[in-house]
Amino acid sequence: MADKFLIIDGSSLIHRAFFALPPLMNRQGVHTGAVYGLCNMLLKLMDEVQPRYMAVAFDKSRKTFRTEMYAAYKGQRKPTPSELSEQFPLAMRVLDSLGIHTLELDNYEADDIIGTFAVHAPQDVEVIIVTGDRDELQLVDKRTRVYYTKRGISDIQIFDEAEFAAAYEGLEPKQLIELKGLMGDTSDNIPGVPGVGPKTALKLIKEYGTVANVLANTDKVTAKALKAKLEANKESALLSQRLATICTDAPVDSSVANYELGPIKEEARTLLQDLEFRNMYERFAAVLGGEQHSFDLFGETVEQESAPVVLVKTAEQAENLFAALRQAKAAAPVVAQIAGTLPELYFTKAEILLEDTVYVLDAGSGCWPQFDQWLADGSCRKQTVDSKELYKCCLCRGVKAQGIADDAALAAYVADPGHSSYALADLSKRYLNNILSNDSENLAQLLVPLRQELAQREQVKLYEELELPLTAVLAQMEYYGITPDMELLSQLNEDMGFRINRLERLAEEQAGESFNLKSTKQLGVVLFEHLQLPVVKKTKTGYSTDVKVLEALEGKHPLIGTILEYRKLTKLQSTYLEGLKPLVNNKTGRIHTHFQQTVTVTGRLSSTDPNLQNIPTRTEEGKQIRRIFVPGTGFDCLMSCDYSQVELRILACIAQDRLLLESFRHGQDVHARTAAEVFGVPLEQVTSEMRGRAKAVNFGIVYGISDFGLANQLQVSRKEAAGYIENYFARYTGVKQYMESIVAKAKEQGYVSTLMGRRRYLPDINHSNFNLRSFAERTAINTPIQGTAADIMKRAMIAVAQALAQAGCRSRILLQVHDELVLEVVNDEKEQVAELVRTAMEGAASLEIPLLAEVNFGVNWAETK
CATH class of the missing domain: 1.20.1060.10 (Taq DNA Polymerase; Chain T, domain 4)
Known part of the structure; x- marks a missing residue:
């Protein structure tokens, strides 16, 4: 089998990667998406091609011998976005660290370097060119193929001589130059012959072979208009042909032997880790050779040597294990596998790490009662992942789990809420260099960098005092369900x-x-x-x-x-009326909603099966659906406790806006007061229509609404909507200053924070793309407000659950939706529970103006509103 020389058009592929993938940044604010896409593409290609030699060519600048021939060559192209241009030197550093040769050359394009390699490579070496530029198809011959990336970076069409002939109706690859001479190339601003398109150019070249022959035979062209165009643009056609011709004798070292792939360099590990390309080093090491690695070609983990494993089978072994755990001062990592459905969840396996030994309990061990006792012992600290499921399984077994000191999923979520998965396997790939075969070991290793991140970002309190204790409350709510x-x-x-x-x-x-x-x-x-x-x-x-x-x-x-x-x-019918039926638990007769704690980037909870947040709040249909939810057996009514205008209160405090603070302090109707300010009328003259429009402005401002968005919402002209916003900012100057300052702060530091320290990273806040940047700016404005409201609600839920437990109440929390808690209540506790819940919710945060919570009772959820 012939050796293969893989030649990459780096400039082309990195452009494709940049525009095909969502923007990525590491924690230092470095744009990395294009480099990440290029690395993935290289891994795929090297695995498929198995090259002996490899080089990646880049354009050095826009000034080349072609711009000397024709100043307008590629002149129509927009400047490269800064988010992309800064990644080119980074890509070259990564490639160099991987032992892959990179080249760029003054006065020449990457195409010319590639063409020179293709022509001068030994005849017994197979040349494979990878590019997103069709110009390089002219290099196809008996030993040279072109892998053309049609869309993005994964859709590849392979061109050999036969494929080229099929695509270009029998032409030879070198005749692509002749086609470009006639039809030009808008992407490179090659003029060609004005008015001659691909079909006409193809017909002429099939008949005459070259541009020169076409121009020499214009007297044979019967179409008068075409003949006139050809004769009037001879120089343009010949110039275009020269511009389209790839140079194959560029002054580069074309000795293929000097481009043999070597082993990966040690510096690649640090560089790829800094870029936060999890497991990328191991994947390249698997392909290129180098240090021992723990991944196969596709990034799947391969077990490494890990701690010894002891199977706990007898009561005596279990007694010794749990006695040792009680004596140990350090928290014990525990990972349990859970099966079954509510209300009959059960453990099938558990791993516990103690002093570098993994102890395993499996389904047939008979040691689960002792495991339950250990979980219920609050003096024994445990570290786990997905503590909510652990709590819920314990509830099903009649056990009150205590002493959960760490949850890796929650820690990772607090540190960086932008990921789609916080499962142990994904976290291990994201944070660990060496993944071990035991989950409990991986968990123990994971918590070290996660704790460091939380400390660096001053988020330990948010994690330990808010997110961790909330899991127990959510587990109870899911366990109870609603009827x-x-x-x-x-x-x-x-x-x-x-x-x-x-x-x-x-x-x-x-x-x-x-x-x-x-x-x-x-x-x-x-x-x-x-x-x-x-x-x-x-x-x-x-x-x-x-x-x-x-x-x-x-x-x-x-x-x-x-x-x-x-x-x-x-x-509504498919989601809630037909969709609710299969969600009713056969044994409990209740619907056990799942409350997701690690999904939203703002910190808000979300619910699934069913998604309660999507039930319309202001329509008759939404009210009818809420009538379905009723108190269960042993309870008399439902109670709703709802925050009043919590986000506007937070905005008033964060922005320190005089008018908003004054409105809330004096108990005014804040929307009516806004209408008075915006429309310039006394408060007593505000109409319901004015108030409605002011309400839209108030809530729209929180979300960074534009005049276009407000116009659509109110069904008024854009000019009128712009006037409302202008008048608002003229009166509410504190809000305007807050919006400007928070965006400026986000641009400087790359993230915004809530009052309790929750962060949201904004990789697009300085993006050159207006739409992406504008969305990030609106997010910067809203997140501190919405995120703080979410934090307050979470703190309130913990306080309510504790207050109910301390008072010995039977009444309990069932649902959390938006700014509302729904409880199941017995009649003889109504007044007590109402006071407990209202006090806990209103005391969940110390703001400059008080929080207000409104309590209502009903025989169903709809009647509590």
Whole structure:
């Protein structure tokens, strides 16, 4: 088998990676996304090609011998974004540390370096070029193939002579130069012959072979317009041909033997770790050779030597183990596997690390009662991952787990809330160089860097006093669940089905034909072809009929309103009326919602199965769905305790805005006061319409709303909306100063924080792309407010749970949604619980103005509002 020379067009691939992948930054604020994409591409290619030789070529500057020939060459291209340009030297450092040769050359492009290698490589070496630039297809020959990245960095088309001929109707690769001479190249600003496109150019080159022959035979061209164009642009065609020709004798060392791959360098480990490319060093080491590694080619872990494992099988062994654990001063890492469903969760296996030995309890050991006793012993500190599931399993077993000192998932989430997974396996790959075969060992190693990060970021208190104790509260809430009224659920589902069927018939009447309302394609044809409504947006598959398109068309035809109503009702039916039935637990008769603690970047809790936060709050349909949730057996009513305007109160304090603080201190209607300020009228003359618009401004400001967004929300002109915002900032100067200062601070440090120290990193805050930067700026404004509200609610939940337990109450927390807690209450505790909960919630934070919480009771959730 011939040796292979893998030649990479580094400039092309790093551009593709930058625009194909989401922007990434490490904790030092260095942009890394393009380099990360390039590294992944190289790993894939080296694994597939198995090259002996390798080089990566880069463009050095935009000034080359081609710009001397034609000053406008590539002149139309926009400046390289700073987020990308700063990654080129970084990419070259990474490649050098991996033992991969890089080249750049004054006055030449990467294409010319690649062309020189391709032509001068020995005949017994197979050349493989990887690029996103079609110009390099001209280099294809019997021993040279081009791997062309069509889209992004993963969709590759391999060109050999046969593939090129199939794509270009029988032309030879070198004739690509001739095509470019006639049709030009807009991406490189090569002029060609104006008015000659790809089809015409291909026809002419197939007939005459070269640009020179075409120009020598213009008298044979029968189309007068084409003939005139060719004769008037001879110099342009010949210049374009020269510009498109890759130089194959650039002054570089083209001796292939000097580009043989060597072993990975030790400095690569530190560099890749600093870039936070988890497991990337090990993956390259596996391909390139070097130190012992713990990953295979695809980054999967390979077991390394780890601590000895002892299986705990007898009662005597268990007694000795747990006695030693009670005597040990250090916290013990424990990882338990849990099976079953509520209310019958159980342990199937547990690993406990003690003095460099892993002790394992499995399903048949008979040692679980002693394990339960140890978990319930608060004097024995435990370290785990996903403590909520551990707490919940213990509740099912009648055990009150205590002494949980660490949860790796929560620690990682607090340190960096932007990841999609905090499972032990993913955390190990993210933080550890060497992954061991025992989960408890990995957990112990993980907690060292996680604790260091929390300390460096001054987030230990947030972690230990807020997130960790909250897991026990959430476990109880999930364990309790909430009771649905199944008879009402069925009735509402039937009623909703009737309304949906009626809307389907109405839609067909309005359209004047029968069609499937769920079919985007059929709906598009009805709206934009049959009814001739203006096309708002098209996709690759046809007309877009998404909600934004329909809202833009609202009022132009009655069918639009019908479709919007139909979609709203079908979604509510599938999610809550039909969707709730399979979520009812067969043994408890309750719905046990999952409260996710490590999902949102703001710190807010989210819920799944069902997602309670998506139930509409202001519609009749939402109210009907809330009627389904009722007190269970042994309880008399539900109680809701809801914060009043908590985010606006936080904004007033953070921004130190005089008018907002004054409104809350005097107990004024804050929206009416805002209306008075914005519309310039006395408070007593504020109308309900004015108040409604001021309310939209108040809440919109919290989320960094634009005049365009406010105009859409209020259905007013953009100019009018801009006037509202301008008037608001003219009066609420503290808010305006806060918004400006928090964005400036975010740009400087790369993150924003809540009052309790929770951070949100903003990698796009200095991005050159306006949309990405603007979104990051709005996020910077909102996160300290929304995140602080989330922290306050979490602290309130802990305080409420403790107050209820200390008072010996039977009443208990069931749900947390937005700024509201829902409890299940017995009648003889109503007044006591109302006072306990209100006091705990209002005392959850010491702000300059008081927090207010409103309590209501009802026979179902809807009646508590």
